[in-house]
Amino acid sequence: MKLALINLLPTTAKVPFIRVRFVALALSALVLLFSLFEFANVGINFGIDFRGGIQTEVETGSTTTTEELRDLTAALELGEPRVQEAGNTDPERRTFLVALPLQPGEGTVGEEANQTARQTMETALTSVEGLEIRGTTVIGGAVSRELVVTGFVAIGVALFLMLVYIWFRFQWQYSLGAVLALVHDVIATVGMFSVTQMTFDLATVAAILTIVGYSMNDTVVVYDRIRENLRKYKKMPLADVLNLSINDTLSRTILTSATTLVALVSLYLIGGASLQGFAFAMIWGVLIGTYSSIFVAAPLLLFTDVERESTQGGV
Amino acid sequence: MLYFGRWKLLTIFLVVLAGILFTVPNLVPEEERYTISEIDGSREPRGIWRFIPSATINLGLDLQGGSHIVFAVDMDEVRTAQMEGLAADARQTLRNEQLLPRSVSLVGDEVVVLMIRPDERQQAFEQLQTLNGPVTTEFGGPSLAQMYEMRLDPDDPSAIRISVTDEQFAAIKTRTLSQAITVIRRRIDGLGTTDPTIARAGEDRVLVQVPGAEDPQEIIDLVGTQAALSFHMVDSTIDPGPNGQARTPPGRTIYPVANTQPIQYLAVETRQLLTGENLTNSNVTTHPNYTGPVVGFRFDTQGALVFGDVTTNNRGRQFAIVLDGEIISAPRINEPILGGSGIIGGGYTYETASQLVILLNAGALPASLTPVEERTVSPSLGHDQIESGKLAIIIGFALVIVFMLAAYGVFGVFSIMALMVNVVLILGSLSGLGMTLTLPGIAGIILTIGMAVDANVLIFERIREEGLKGRTPANAIQAGYEQALAAILDANVTTFIAASVLYLLGAGPVRGFAVTLGVGIITSVFTAFVFSRLLAVLWLRGFKPKQLPI
Secondary structure, rough: OOOOOHHHHOOOOOOOOHHHHHHHHHHHHHHHHHHHHHHHOOOOOOOOHHHHHEEEEEEOOOOHHHHHHHHHOOOOOOOOOOEEEEEOOOOOEEEEEEEOOOOOHHHHHHHHHHHHHHHHHHHHHHOOOOOOOEEEEEEEEEEEHHHHHHHHHHHHHHHHHHHHHHHHHOHHHHHHHHHHHHHHHHHHHHHHHHOOOOOOOEHHHHHHHHHHHHHHHHHHHHHHHHHHHHHHOOOOOOHHHHHHHHOOOHHHHHHHHHHHHHHHHHHHHHHHHHHHHHHHHHHHHHHHHHHHHHHHHOOOOHOOOOOOOOOOOOO | OOOOOOOHHHHHHHHHHHHHHHHHHOOHHHHHEEEEEEOOOOOEEEEHHHOOOOOOOOHHHHHHHHEEEEEEEHHHHHHHHHHHHHHHHHHHHHOOOOOEEEEEEOOEEEEEEOOOOOOHHHHHHHHHHHHOOOEEEEOOOEEEEEEEEEEEOOOOOOOOEEEEEEEHHHHHHHHHHHHHHHHHHHHHHHHOOOEEEEOOOOEEEEEEEEOOOHHHHHHHHHHHHHOOOEEEEEEEOOOOOOOOOOOOOOOEEEEEEEOOOOEEEEEEOOOEEEHHHHHEEEEEEEOOOOOOOOOEEEHHHHHHHHHHHHHOOOOOOEEEEEEEOEEEEEEEEEOOOOOOEEEEEOOOOOOHHHHHHHHHHHHOOOOEEEEEEEEEEEEEEHHHHHHHHHHHHHHHHHHHHHHHHHHOOOHHHHHHHHHHHHHHHHHHHHOOOOOOOOOOHHHHHHHHHHHHHHHHHHHHHHHHHHHHHHOHHHHHHHHHHHHHHHHHHHHHHHHHHHHHHHHHHHHOHHHHHHHHHHHHHHHHHHHHHHHHHHHHHHHHHHHHHOOOOO
C-alpha cells in the first residue's frame, strides 16, 4: 500500500511558479494575440448548427471517395458542397458528412429551398451503389442565427455568474483574476479551433462552457488555499504565499487533471465521430485551464493587490 | 465528521438503494419486465416489476433514431388574416347602420376606414367601437387590454384608423399555436407512431419529435400541409384562360386543377359553401365509378342540410372541392345528395388516399407551417452511437479505476466505490426522474467520471498533509474532510453554474449534456463527501490503523 504512486509526488513541492510569472504572462499574451490573429484572418470552421444549410451523414462501401461524393453533389448546382470523412470503425464501410450551404432566399422561400435541396441531394446520393443515409440535418437561416446568438450569450452569462459567485465568496480581486483566467481559456480555445480548423458546433459551445466550469474549479481550489495561507502566515510576502499555495495544491491539480484527461481520451478515441470534436475541445480545455489556474489566475493576484486582513467572505 | 448517527446511516443506505433500484431496469430486457399486449402494444409490468421501478432511461432521438423537426408558423399570414377579418367586420357593421364608407382598406399595420361624408365619421367611429372588447386570455377570461386601438385621423377628417393591439396579437399567436399543436397531434397520431412529442417552441414555433421515423419527408408532408378544404360552385361562364391568368369579376376566383397535365384551371365562386370544419369523418373506400381507391366523407348535420340544398338547387352544375388552393375534385351534380355524404375520387393510390384521410380527419391548420430545423438520425446510427458511448464509458471508467488505485492504494478503493455509487446514482436519477439521455449526455457522464474523483482527491490530499504533520489517522481524516469542504463546495458550485446556463440556453441535444453534468455534480458531492467518508470511517473502525497508507 505504501507503494501508492502518490508518494512519488512531493508533498512539499517548491517549484518557483511565481518567479516565472512574467515569462508565463508574456507567453499567455502571445497565445492570446496569436489566437485573435488566427480568428480574424483564418476564421472558424463553423459546423452546420451555426452556418446553416443541409448536412447528410452517409455510409458507403470502402471504394467510395471524398472526390466522388463532392463531384456528385457539386453537379446539383446547389452551392459549393463540403465533403469530409467522419471516422470509420468498420474497414468495409466508410462514413462521410456531405454538406450543402444555406440556400438563398429570405424567410419561407429560403426554408423551402433548403427542403428541396435536401431532397435533391438525398436522391442524388442514394444513386451511389451501397450508400446508406444515416442522418440528415437541415438548419434554416433564422435558426442558425439564433443559435450563434444564444451560444455567445450562454458563454457571456456563465462568465458573469462566476464573477459574481467568486466576488461573493472571496474578494473582488480574486474574482477579477479568476474571470481574466477564464477569458484567457475561452480565447485560447477559440484560437485552437482556428488553427486546427476543427468543426465548431453546438457541442463545442457546450465544451467551452464546461472548460469555463472546470478551469474555475481549478482556480477556486488554488484561491481557497491562498486565502487560508494568507490567514495562516501573516508575515510572509504575498508572492511567497501564492507560490506556497500553488505548491500545496499541486499534487491535487496534477491528479485531477490526469483522471479527467484519461476519461476524455477514452471519449476521444472510442466515443464515435459525433463526440470527437467535443472531446478534443475538452482535452485542450483541461490543459489550458490547469495552466491558467497556476500561471494566470494566481499571479494576477499580485497585480490586483489582495487585502490580507480581510474578514469578508470565507467559511 | 467521523460520527454517523443512525438516521444518517439509514438515509445514506436509502439513497444508494434507490439509485440501484432505479438503475436495475436498464439492465433487464423489456420482455422480462413487461407483459406486452399483442392487441394494442400496451405494456403491463409483470412479476417483481409490479413492486419495484420498471422504467428505463429515456433515450434521446440521437440515440434511438427518429426525426426532430421544428416548424415555424407563418405569423404574418395570421396577422394579415386577422386584419382582413377586421376590415370585413368593419364594412359589415357600417353597412348595417346605413353608414357607407368610401373604402375600407389595409394600409401597413392598420385598417383605414374612409367615410364618404366627414360628418358621418363620429357616428361611424361610435358604431365601430362595438367591434372592440377585451382580449381573451389563454385561460378564457377577459384581460385588461382591448383588442383594437381605434382613432380618428387628425389629418384626414374622413378617416378612422384601427390597429390590432400587441396584447391581442400575442393572444392570437398563442391561440394559433395551440390550435396548430392540436391539429398536428391528431395528424401524427394518425400515423400510429409511439410517443411523439409535439410542443410549443418559443414565440412562433412548434417542435415535432417522432422517435423511429426514418423519413422526415413523410412528417414534413403531413405537418406542413395546411389542409384547408372548401366547397365552391363552379362558374362555367368564365373562361379561366390558358394559364389561369384571366381577369375575374369580383366574387370569382380561378384555381388550378390538381393532377392535370398541362395544368387546367376552373373559375369558381369565391364564397365557400362549406369548409372542412363541416366534415365529421372521412375514410378510404371504393366506388364503382372509379378504378382506384376514393376518399369518402360525411358532413355534420348543418353541413348535410346545406349540401342537400345546394345539390337540389343546382342540378346539372359542377361544384369544386378546393384543398390548399388546388381543386382536387369537381364533380357534376346529377341528383340531390341528401344523405350528407360524398366521395372525392380520381387518381389516388392507397397511400395518397390515406394521407388525405388523415389530413381531413385531423382538420386544417390555422396557418401554414414551414420546417426551419430538422435533425434526423437513422435507428442504425443511433444504435451505433449508444454502443460506442457505452464502450467509452466502460473504458474511461476502467482507466480511472486503474489510475486511482495506482495513485492512492486503499483510499483509491474508497474513491472507486464512491465513483461506482456515483454512476449508479446518475443512471438512477435519469431513469427515476424521466430525463432524456442524449449522445452529449453520455459525454457528460464520462466527463463526470473523470471530474468526480476531484472531490476525493482534494480530501485525500488534505488527509495526507494532516497525516504528515504527525496527527493520528483518525485525526487526520477528520481534519481532511473538514478542511476540504469549502474548496469542494466552491469548485462544484462554479461547474454547476456552467451546467445550469447550458441547460437554460442550450439547444436540442446539448441540453442532455447539461442534464447529466448537473446531476453528476450533485451526486459526486454526495458520494465524495458522504459516502466515501462513511467508507473511511468504517475502515478506521475495522482496521484501527496506526499509520495512514497515503
